[in-house]
Amino acid sequence: MATLHTVNKSPFERNALDTCLRLAKQGSGILFLEDGVYGALKGTAASEKVAKAAGEHKVYVLGPDLAARGMQEDQILDGIQVVDYAGFVDLAAEHDRVNAWL
């Protein structure tokens, strides 16, 4: 039943995250990757809505993309799980479909 949504754009540059959060059914998986990882950080203008989303969905962030951008795991919002590439594959396989918000 559930959809894995992926967001690969910064929430400060594009509306991909906003539209994803607007249309994701409760209980979806949401994975931040590439520039989308900026949406997973504490203390930003997007943090409040992402923290709220983490209460309604399972939210993940791709670790290698965080590391590439100099971000540490302690900067990630509570309730967001860091996954590696194998974890990304597992998520894609566990969900019924993947909806990539480009």
Added chain:
Amino acid sequence: MSITKRLMYVNRRAPYGTIYALESLEVVLIGAAFEQDVSLAFVDDGVYQLVKGQNTTGIGVKNFSPAYAALGDYDVKKIYIEKESLDQRGLSMDDLQHLTWEDENEDYAEKESMHLVSREELADLLEEQDVVFSF
């Protein structure tokens, strides 16, 4: 053996600034030949793709908007427009092309392809798909 899948194309970009809209339309028309259960959703700036009266003579780019009217002939007859996206841009369904399809089982009666849907309805439709293509 043929397996029919539910495919939804989600269009979120305005028509000429990037290639997304044209590429999406081309993929839809190619994919339609495989007799799948195809639907299109227009969300965010994607609603601008269907605005009537596009005239590209001044920008040297082909106006591909007339091609949307051919979707019905390819059996693509489920076009969903998110109401919130229209409202945000000051648009209504009257500003968009009126796309229809002909029902060969009813003496080619012209039927509605355009469906205005709420955020909640579109969220439900997305969950019903086998595959979602984003453009």
